Amino acid sequence: MGNRMINYIWFFIIAFGMIFGIFTGRGELVSKVVVSSTSSTVELIVELVGIMCFWCGIMKIAQQSGLTDKLAKLLKPILRIVFRETSKNEHIMGPMIMNITSNMMGLSNAATPFGIKTMQEMEKINNNKGTATNDMIRFLVLNAACIQLVPTSVISIRAACGSQNPAVIIVPAIITTGTAAVMGMIYCKILEKYF
DSSP: OHHHHHHHHHHHHHHHHHHHHHHTTOHHHHHHHHHHHHHHHHHHHHHHHHHHHHHHHHHHHHHHTTHHHHHHHHHHHHHHHHOTTTTTOHHHHHHHHHHHHHHHTTOHHHHHHHHHHHHHHHHHTOSSTTSOOHHHHHHHHHHHTOOOSSOHHHHHHHHHTTOSOGGGGHHHHHHHHHHHHHHHHHHHHHHHHHO
16 A cells, blocks of 8 residues: 555656646656656666675675674674563574674665564564564664664765765764664663553
8 A cells, every 4th residue: 555655646746747847838858857867867777786786795705704793793782682572582683683784784685684584583472463562663663773884875876976985974874873773772662661
């Protein structure tokens, strides 16, 4: 239902813009903009693919060199405090740590399968099937507002768009995503008391 509604909204915006352009006598301008935007989109995607491959390679090196394992060891004690109910279950903690580590490195595509596996394992020990536990909600919030040490996707987009210094956003990204993660956990704790 949600995806269908978004599709309707996008269709309405595009159709309205095109019809308005034609009725105001700017049909030629509309067609020029459509053609130029599609070609620039293809160029951006080609540039992004190359840059994303580069960053995925860097992250693969970090994984094979043991950097992500060290990060996972640092995260484990913190996650045991945040997820008290499920922290003793290794079937949950394994994919959870990999999900959060991948998100911290800016590899959200790699994090998704681990996030799904974590939720499936949490549901297995859930006494009230179909209703999210506090740990499930906390994990979902942490997954959505995870600290990003290297925001590879944003850096790639900035580089593809010709930024002079695409990595300048690393420190602001760490600050903002760190704030979002901490505030998300605080709000979860507050809301747990009332709901």
